[in-house]
Amino acid sequence: MRASISGGDMAELQDRLAPSQPASSDIRSDVDYPIYVVVGSGPVGVRCAQKLLRHSEEAQVVLFGAEAEAPYNRVKLSQYLSDHLTRADLDNPVVSQPESRLAERINQPVTAIDLAAKTVIDATGRVQPYNKLVLATGSTPTLPEIPGITLEHVHTFRSLHDTETLIRLREDNRRICVIGSGALGLEAAAALKTQNNRVVLQSRARLLGGLLEEEAEEYLQSSLAALGVELRIGDPVTALAGGTAVQEVRFASGETLAVDAVVVCTGIQPEITLARACGLATGRGILVSEWLQTSNPDIYAVGECAEFAQQVYQFVRPGYEQVESCAAHICSGPNLQPVANPYAGSLTDIQLKIAHISCALIGAVQHGDQAVEAGTDGGAQRYSYRNRFKGIYRQLLVENDRIVGAVHIGSWDEANRVRQVINEQGAVTARALQQFEEHGHLWQQQTPLGIKEQPDSYLVCQCNAVSKGELCRAISQGKRNLMDLQQATNAGSVCGSCRPLIAELLDMPATNLVMRHARGIFVTSVISLILIALALTMPPAPVSETVQTDWYWQSLWYGSFWKQVSGYSLLGFCLLTASLSLRKRWRSLSYGHVDHWRYVHSVIGCGALVVLVVHTGFRLGENLNLALMLVFLAATTTGALVGVFMARNHHWTDLKLREHRKWWSRVHYILLWTLPALLAYHIMAVYYF
Numbered sequence: 001m002r003a004s005i006s007g008g009d010m011a012e013l014q015d016r017l018a019p020s021q022p023a024s025s026d027i028r029s030d031v032d033y034p035i036y037v038v039v040g041s042g043p044v045g046v047r048c049a050q051k052l053l054r055h056s057e058e059a060q061v062v063l064f065g066a067e068a069e070a071p072y073n074r075v076k077l078s079q080y081l082s083d084h085l086t087r088a089d090l091d092n093p094v095v096s097q098p099e100s101r102l103a104e105r106i107n108q109p110v111t112a113i114d115l116a117a118k119t120v121i122d123a124t125g126r127v128q129p130y131n132k133l134v135l136a137t138g139s140t141p142t143l144p145e146i147p148g149i150t151l152e153h154v155h156t157f158r159s160l161h162d163t164e165t166l167i168r169l170r171e172d173n174r175r176i177c178v179i180g181s182g183a184l185g186l187e188a189a190a191a192l193k194t195q196n197n198r199v200v201l202q203s204r205a206r207l208l209g210g211l212l213e214e215e216a217e218e219y220l221q222s223s224l225a226a227l228g229v230e231l232r233i234g235d236p237v238t239a240l241a242g243g244t245a246v247q248e249v250r251f252a253s254g255e256t257l258a259v260d261a262v263v264v265c266t267g268i269q270p271e272i273t274l275a276r277a278c279g280l281a282t283g284r285g286i287l288v289s290e291w292l293q294t295s296n297p298d299i300y301a302v303g304e305c306a307e308f309a310q311q312v313y314q315f316v317r318p319g320y321e322q323v324e325s326c327a328a329h330i331c332s333g334p335n336l337q338p339v340a341n342p343y344a345g346s347l348t349d350i351q352l353k354i355a356h357i358s359c360a361l362i363g364a365v366q367h368g369d370q371a372v373e374a375g376t377d378g379g380a381q382r383y384s385y386r387n388r389f390k391g392i393y394r395q396l397l398v399e400n401d402r403i404v405g406a407v408h409i410g411s412w413d414e415a416n417r418v419r420q421v422i423n424e425q426g427a428v429t430a431r432a433l434q435q436f437e438e439h440g441h442l443w444q445q446q447t448p449l450g451i452k453e454q455p456d457s458y459l460v461c462q463c464n465a466v467s468k469g470e471l472c473r474a475i476s477q478g479k480r481n482l483m484d485l486q487q488a489t490n491a492g493s494v495c496g497s498c499r500p501l502i503a504e505l506l507d508m509p510a511t512n513l514v515m516r517h518a519r520g521i522f523v524t525s526v527i528s529l530i531l532i533a534l535a536l537t538m539p540p541a542p543v544s545e546t547v548q549t550d551w552y553w554q555s556l557w558y559g560s561f562w563k564q565v566s567g568y569s570l571l572g573f574c575l576l577t578a579s580l581s582l583r584k585r586w587r588s589l590s591y592g593h594v595d596h597w598r599y600v601h602s603v604i605g606c607g608a609l610v611v612l613v614v615h616t617g618f619r620l621g622e623n624l625n626l627a628l629m630l631v632f633l634a635a636t637t638t639g640a641l642v643g644v645f646m647a648r649n650h651h652w653t654d655l656k657l658r659e660h661r662k663w664w665s666r667v668h669y670i671l672l673w674t675l676p677a678l679l680a681y682h683i684m685a686v687y688y689f
């Protein structure tokens with residue numbers, strides 16, 4: 001494990017560097033240009049050196065770094081560990097061209113600050129004077145106080161040195177336990193996992209310190225499980241055991257885990273040893289003002305070592321924002337106005353850098369220690385979208401029509417825009433929020449048409465009311481073909497029209513799902529539509545004056561016997577068509593394939609229209625008879641339209657066409673329900689009036 005300078009080491013070094021030692025410096029104090037010293041060559045220290053060089057034309061800048069390597073970008077270490085970046089991608093130089101005003105003292109930790117002399121002393125004993133000093137000493141990992149923590153092969157994940165050790169570990173196909181499930185632990189576990197090793201992520205309580213609500217956390221857990229990372233949650237580590245090297249992790253439950261290495265990601269603490277030793281005011285970090293000044297006005301602190309308004313940030317962005325105020329203040333001089341605003345705190349987002357798992361907590365969502373309770377959070381309203389199949393979970397926190405926070409697990413192409421809206425405190429409309437809950441996006445206009453893009457609540461099987469979420473759950477439980485899924489959920493077991501969608505969810509070809517008799521149903525449906533148009537538009541059949549020639553038609557339309565024959569035939573046809581509904585809803589009536597029933601249904605419907613024309617002679621009737629006629633024609637029209645849609649799109653998975661079909665079916669059913677009452681009245685009227 002790589003050690004930071006401990007309190008004991010520091011005291012020893014300070015003893016070695018007694019004030020009696022001769023002072024030596026490359027940049028001298030008896031000169032008329034200011035000397036700005038930055039201690040710490042992490043990302044924030046480097047940014048600070050850059051800004052100081054930029055804001056001042058004459059100042060000399062001296063940058064001290066304790067690590068052996070030239071400045072690199074710590075934020076990118078997870079991607080380096082997961083092989084998504086090369087070593088060169090980490091480089092973070094202060095300047096791209098040689099700069100005579102910059103002196104870099106890499107691998108030379110500062111061991112003491114002399115406030116009275118305004119100098120810093122490094123590990124080689126060199127004394128460096130300063131006009132202004134900026135401490136950017138960052139943080140060091142905290143280690144849990146458990147037996148065995150100092151054993152060999154127990155590592156931290158903070159520096160480039162640590163990362164290179166972990167890369168070797170991963171390549172050795174070892175059994176690794178990562179302790180701690182903050183962002184760093186999650187990234188480490190995911191990056192360490194290969195096909196050939198075993199990685200267990202141990203979490204004392206909830207992932208990401210409980211910042212996610214339960215459902216979001218579930219999504220994150222399944223994403224990690226899909227990568228092959230084993231999760232062990234809620235069973236704290238009590239000890240590490242082994243000879244000289246760690247061999248076993250012991251848990252509170254009494255269980256043990258055999259390991260070859262342990263990676264400890266249990267948190268960090270601000271590195272304030274130097275500041276404390278020279279008497280600067282400290283709390284958790286080095287206390288700073290809105291210009292990042294410490295209790296000594298010539299000394300500033302920025303980045304993870306600084307504490308502003310009781311807040312210590314553990315992200316790089318606040319450090320960069322602090323540098324803006326700090327560098328401007330240093331370079332403004334006593335009589336000049338600073339060119340930047342005083343620092344007022346930062347919003348921090350958590351963006352996990354795990355390959356294949358996009359996860360971010362943006363804005364106010366992470367400001368509590370715990371995720372907010374379901375529903376509301378002190379006035380903030382939650383809006384969520386979930387797509388279990390794609391492993392997507394998105395949530396917005398809205399307060400007074402403004403988005404104040406957002407969470408997403410899985411990709412979200414609007415995330416940057418949402419972040420911008422949160423930063424600018426932009427408003428959001430109720431309609432956009434409704435669209436978000438239905439489709440998962442706030443702004444895009446076009447509704448995605450594929451089943452995979454639909455939310456979990458999307459009803460795939462209308463007949464058995466089976467949602468996409470239920471199907472996805474069954475798929476994830478191993479029901480990976482149509483038959484198994486049908487048995488597990490009943491989806492597709494009635495009319496079967498949803499089977500192409502189920503096949504699409506299963507990523508299976510659906511060529512064998514074309515509806516039988518599609519052509520016949522299409523033709524009879526079109527004939528029905530023509531008959532309906534004729535019934536509505538043709539003039540009523542005239543009462544003929546030449547009785548001989550038109551006798552048959554006359555007696556069909558006006559003869560009491562034939563009227564009764566056609567009337568009761570019509571009633572019979574109507575009852576027969578109802579049998580399709582029974583076949584669909586009554587599972588014991590499953591005789592014959594439903595497509596045969598559909599065909600018979602459409603032929604009977606068409607036949608009923610022919611009998612209707614015979615029965616009425618193109619007369620629409622009056623009063624309730626007119627109502628009966630219109631309802632009947634409307635019911636047959638919608639039925640015929642459903643037939644056309646079904647015949648044309650039964651093997652398609654275009655959800656818009658499915659929607660059309662669904663709505664026409666609903667109207668068809670509603671109209672059919674009104675028919676019996678109207679028919680009963682009609683029959684009574686014929687016999688009694």
Ligand SMILES: Cc1cc2nc3c(=O)[nH]c(=O)nc-3n(C[C@H](O)[C@H](O)[C@H](O)COP(=O)(O)OP(=O)(O)OC[C@H]3O[C@@H](n4cnc5c(N)ncnc54)[C@H](O)[C@@H]3O)c2cc1C
Nearest residue numbers: 040042043044065066074109110137138139303304315316
């Ligand atoms: C693996 C990993 C991934 C991360 N990912 C993200 C991310 O995605 N987003 C994000 O915002 N943040 C991320 N962070 C956190 C981010 O790296 C830190 O917020 C950032 O590095 C803080 O910068 P800093 O310069 O304040 O401190 P540090 O980066 O800790 O740098 C401090 C430097 O000062 C040096 N130093 C300390 N004492 C002395 C001394 N006495 N003399 C000389 N030098 C000294 C240290 O050796 C160190 O090099 C990640 C951190 C890690 C470890």
